Amino acid sequence: MQYPKAIISLLVTVALVYSLNRSWDFGKPIPPLGKFLDPFHGFWKNAETRNVPSEEASLPGIKAEVSVVYDSALIPHIYAKNERDLFFAQGYITARHRLWQMEFQTHAAAGRISEIIGADAIDFDRGQRRLGMVYAAQNSVTEMEKDSIAKMIAHRYSDGINAYINSLTYETMPLEYKLLNYWPEPWTPLKSGLLLKYMAKTLNIGNKDFEMTNALKLFGKETLELLYPDNEHVGDPIVDNPNGWKFKPIALDSVPLAIPKDFVQISQLEKSSPEIGSNNWAVSGGKTASGSPILCNDPHLELNLPSIWFVVHLSAPGYNAMGASLPGAPAVISGFNDSIAWGVTNAQRDLVDWFKIEFKDKTKNEYLSDGQWKPTRKVIERISAKGKPDFYDTVVYTHQGPITYDESYHGESEKNNYAFRWIAHDPSKELLAFYLLNKGKNYSDYMEALNHYTSSAQNFVFACTNGDIAMRVQGKYPVRRKNEGRFVLDGTKTSNEWKAFIPYDQNVTYKNPSRGFVSSANQYPVDDSYPYYITATSFEAYRNRRINHLLSEMNAITPHDMMKLQADNFNLKASESLPALLAMLDSTKFSAEEKAAYQKLKAWDFINDIASEGASYYEAWTWAIYPMIWDEVAASKVSLPYPTAYTTIKLLKENPTLGYFDIQATPEKETALEVAQKSFSEGVKEIEKWKLETKKEPSWAVFKDSYIQHLARLEPFSYHVIHGGNGNIVDAHSKRNGPSWRMIVSLEKSGVKAWGVYPGGQSGNPGSPYYNNMIDIWTADHYLNLHFNTSAEQIKPFSISTSTLKPEGK
Amino acid sequence: MKFIIQALATFIGCFVVQYFLPWWTLAIVSCTVGYYFHNNGFASFVAGFLGAGILWLAMAFYIDSSTQSILTAKVGKLFPVNIFVLMVLIGGLVGGFAALTGTLMRGKKMARY
Numbered sequence: 001m002q003y004p005k006a007i008i009s010l011l012v013t014v015a016l017v018y019s020l021n022r023s024w025d026f027g028k029p030i031p032p033l034g035k036f037l038d039p040f041h042g043f044w045k046n047a048e049t050r051n052v053p054s055e056e057a058s059l060p061g062i063k064a065e066v067s068v069v070y071d072s073a074l075i076p077h078i079y080a081k082n083e084r085d086l087f088f089a090q091g092y093i094t095a096r097h098r099l100w101q102m103e104f105q106t107h108a109a110a111g112r113i114s115e116i117i118g119a120d121a122i123d124f125d126r127g128q129r130r131l132g133m134v135y136a137a138q139n140s141v142t143e144m145e146k147d148s149i150a151k152m153i154a155h156r157y158s159d160g161i162n163a164y165i166n167s168l169t170y171e172t173m174p175l176e177y178k179l180l181n182y183w184p185e186p187w188t189p190l191k192s193g194l195l196l197k198y199m200a201k202t203l204n205i206g207n208k209d210f211e212m213t214n215a216l217k218l219f220g221k222e223t224l225e226l227l228y229p230d231n232e233h234v235g236d237p238i239v240d241n242p243n244g245w246k247f248k249p250i251a252l253d254s255v256p257l258a259i260p261k262d263f264v265q266i267s268q269l270e271k272s273s274p275e276i277g278s279n280n281w282a283v284s285g286g287k288t289a290s291g292s293p294i295l296c297n298d299p300h301l302e303l304n305l306p307s308i309w310f311v312v313h314l315s316a317p318g319y320n321a322m323g324a325s326l327p328g329a330p331a332v333i334s335g336f337n338d339s340i341a342w343g344v345t346n347a348q349r350d351l352v353d354w355f356k357i358e359f360k361d362k363t364k365n366e367y368l369s370d371g372q373w374k375p376t377r378k379v380i381e382r383i384s385a386k387g388k389p390d391f392y393d394t395v396v397y398t399h400q401g402p403i404t405y406d407e408s409y410h411g412e413s414e415k416n417n418y419a420f421r422w423i424a425h426d427p428s429k430e431l432l433a434f435y436l437l438n439k440g441k442n443y444s445d446y447m448e449a450l451n452h453y454t455s456s457a458q459n460f461v462f463a464c465t466n467g468d469i470a471m472r473v474q475g476k477y478p479v480r481r482k483n484e485g486r487f488v489l490d491g492t493k494t495s496n497e498w499k500a501f502i503p504y505d506q507n508v509t510y511k512n513p514s515r516g517f518v519s520s521a522n523q524y525p526v527d528d529s530y531p532y533y534i535t536a537t538s539f540e541a542y543r544n545r546r547i548n549h550l551l552s553e554m555n556a557i558t559p560h561d562m563m564k565l566q567a568d569n570f571n572l573k574a575s576e577s578l579p580a581l582l583a584m585l586d587s588t589k590f591s592a593e594e595k596a597a598y599q600k601l602k603a604w605d606f607i608n609d610i611a612s613e614g615a616s617y618y619e620a621w622t623w624a625i626y627p628m629i630w631d632e633v634a635a636s637k638v639s640l641p642y643p644t645a646y647t648t649i650k651l652l653k654e655n656p657t658l659g660y661f662d663i664q665a666t667p668e669k670e671t672a673l674e675v676a677q678k679s680f681s682e683g684v685k686e687i688e689k690w691k692l693e694t695k696k697e698p699s700w701a702v703f704k705d706s707y708i709q710h711l712a713r714l715e716p717f718s719y720h721v722i723h724g725g726n727g728n729i730v731d732a733h734s735k736r737n738g739p740s741w742r743m744i745v746s747l748e749k750s751g752v753k754a755w756g757v758y759p760g761g762q763s764g765n766p767g768s769p770y771y772n773n774m775i776d777i778w779t780a781d782h783y784l785n786l787h788f789n790t791s792a793e794q795i796k797p798f799s800i801s802t803s804t805l806k807p808e809g810k
Numbered sequence: 811m812k813f814i815i816q817a818l819a820t821f822i823g824c825f826v827v828q829y830f831l832p833w834w835t836l837a838i839v840s841c842t843v844g845y846y847f848h849n850n851g852f853a854s855f856v857a858g859f860l861g862a863g864i865l866w867l868a869m870a871f872y873i874d875s876s877t878q879s880i881l882t883a884k885v886g887k888l889f890p891v892n893i894f895v896l897m898v899l900i901g902g903l904v905g906g907f908a909a910l911t912g913t914l915m916r917g918k919k920m921a922r923y
Contacts, residue, residue, distance in 0.1 A: 006914035038833035039869035047877035767881030
């Protein structure tokens with residue numbers, strides 16, 4: 001009678017194997033435990049050491065052998081015999097180290113995150129679809145396919161990634177796939193397009209058109225200009241060329257601004273942090289010790305792991321470029337070659353408009369435009385959330401763009417239909433611009449390359465070994481009448497739509513200015529004599545002034561001086577606001593803690609370095625004062641924009657009795673004085689509370705508690721870091737955002753020298769020592785020497801490993 | 811003695827097969843070994859449990875020590891229980907039940923003798 005027992009035992013075994021071979025979701029997702037914990041193929045196999053094995057792979061599609069030499073930072077130096085193999089190898093090698101991140105980010109761009117993490121992300125995914133992210137990426141891919149070079153780059157890069165994906169087994173799969181239990185899908189050029197649109201969204205989506213519309217209706221024109229000026233007129237514009245604009249600008253016939261009548265009442269999608277921005281500058285040889293130009297760039301983005309950047313050196317006959325690339329996009333984005341260097345900061349310009357649409361009826365088949373009913377186009381979006389039935393969303397398109405907000409999505413009423421017009425929806429081929437920059441030899445190559453660059457608008461800094469330096473605020477900008485783009489527009493009229501674009505040769509550009517340097521830090525781009533109207537969510541008021549002040553005083557500059565400037569922690573905002581704020585306090589009312597805090601602030605040197613306690617008290621104070629002053633904005637029934645820090649401080653100093661300083665929740669009538677006193681007490685209380693909770697002293701870096709987070713928000717794969725800086729400081733490292741890549745390039749005729757670092761590591765694998773090895777170097781404000789050698793033999797002394805990619809069958 | 815040899819055979823058999831094939835093939839190996847050795851049910855279960863469990867533990871320890879626990883420390887924090895214990899339990903239970911199944915499958919044959 002053993003059979004029944006045997007069958008029961010067999011069933012138990014089979015049930016065990018089955019349940020341990022699949023994932024489960026008990027509120028928290030559980031990976032297939034048997035598969036995942038198996039030491040022969042599971043997560044253990046993702047653990048690595050500093051020794052990088054030399055690999056050899058025979059790959060379909062490679063023409064001639066490609067040599068990939070890794071230096072001690074795991075930076076791949078890729079030496080190919082032709083460009084087709086070069087981009088294939090870039091795709092293969094980038095995927096080798098960053099595949100999971102590449103796919104995760106492009107899934108996020110396409111609104112497909114719920115496929116990986118479940119129903120919680122459906123709202124986010126719908127938002128991405130309704131912003132037209134895939135539509136935008138498709139338009140750019142169609143455009144790239146028309147250009148033989150752009151097509152070649154995108155396809156070869158894609159082929160390389162797919163060659164890597166095809167080589168994967170469960171054992172060699174990146175850790176996150178094992179944890180979240182899914183497989184990578186084939187790469188396509190569309191995914192590279194999606195990645196670039198994702199970047200464009202990060203840089204463009206801070207728009208405040210809705211809030212400004214409400215503010216205009218609530219406050220009126222005069223207050224609007226006081227609280228939210230287009231140009232704060234502070235510091236130097238990026239290009240200061242008064243009366244030097246000798247072209248004939250495009251003129252539009254004048255029509256009145258058509259703003260819809262009602263307040264905008266929608267719950268808006270999440271926006272990018274205002275702390276996202278960047279610095280770049282180039283100094284001419286006349287100001288440097290070597291006599292050659294030096295170029296610097298540090299883009300400030302959300303700090304995540306795996307890092308947004310992957311450093312590569314790409315070499316083939318006629319091609320030799322190095323620098324930071326975006327995993328998922330071919331070529332180098334911020335970098336240098338034998339002759340030139342380039343870098344980017346966000347141009348901030350408003351390239352987003354919202355049109356209020358009037359539909360004929362609930363079917364949304366027709367919409368009103370210039371007195372005519374025009375047909376809409378509908379796209380059915382299928383969202384396949386993990387473990388849930390498919391969710392379908394119909395996105396309606398008008399000629400302006402997709403309807404992002406309506407009664408079914410964040411619109412809250414049938415009256416709220418807003419169509420999204422975004423420059424990134426237009427056909428473009430940014431890849432070609434970067435390819436040409438990678439190969440550029442001089443100023444005219446740089447100018448030609450940028451003629452292919454559309455969105456998102458960037459300040460491109462440039463320097464050349466021949467001594468030239470330049471800055472170009474490049475992008476495709478609609479010609480706007482005054483105030484167009486600042487508010488929501490009436491979608492029933494086409495008169496306020498984008499009629500023309502600023503010709504590229506009329507974009508703001510600067511070459512070899514007499515002051516001996518060019519710089520940009522997201523400030524207002526140009527002097528008042530520039531003939532086109534410019535608006536933006538905000539321009540940065542502090543970093544540019546600090547950078548320009550120091551650069552104009554510096555001479556015989558060395559790369560080391562530039563490293564010090566990138567790490568500069570002087571808080572210009574504090575130096576301009578703190579003395580005035582302290583003078584407003586009534587010291588007779590102080591508690592013991594407030595007295596101590598007051599002394600610390602008085603003695604503070606305005607430097608947000610690691611140990612500074614004054615910085616903690618100052619920042620805690622500003623975090624308290626800002627919402628206290630703008631309580632009218634927070635309490636408003638309709639969403640309103642917040643004035644910038646610069647405007648707030650200016651009003652505090654110059655207009656202390658302004659009505660907005662009154663705290664609405666209290667019966668008394670407050671002025672700036674009372675607000676300063678109350679917020680000071682509140683800030684000190686916050687710090688006291690923090691001290692009690694953490695049992696630590698509030699040194700700035702500890703109090704700030706910066707965090708570099710894994711993209712799947714897994715805590716064990718994330719890091720808290722001790723580092724100075726903050727938003728509005730040159731070293732713009734706040735709690736979550738900061739210099740995501742620091743690069744310094746000395747363009748010496750005898751050979752270009754470069755240094756770089758980023759807060760992460762070249763490997764995307766949390767099980768690799770190269771996952772986080774650059775974080776400590778970065779927090780110490782140190783740099784890696786970027787070995788830029790022109791042949792595989794020259795790089796050998798710095799190499800730790802060499803991989804060879806061979807044509808199939810050889 | 812037969813018990814120890816069964817455990818050892820499971821250990822070696824699983825090592826060879828698992829090197830190339832997915833994790834669940836350890837069940838097939840344990841089951842086959844259990845069938846062949848035909849220990850009593852309890853002994854067979856324990857032999858399968860130890861053979862597979864110790865193999866996994868040894869392999870995991872080897873990887874963990876040669877990589878200075880770089881990943882074990884991180885992944886361990888994702889689980890509410892110790893991952894070494896969890897892993898041995900999983901490998902062991904599957905190995906044990908498979909071995910038990912193997913022994914029990916021989917049961918009928920035994921009765922004939």
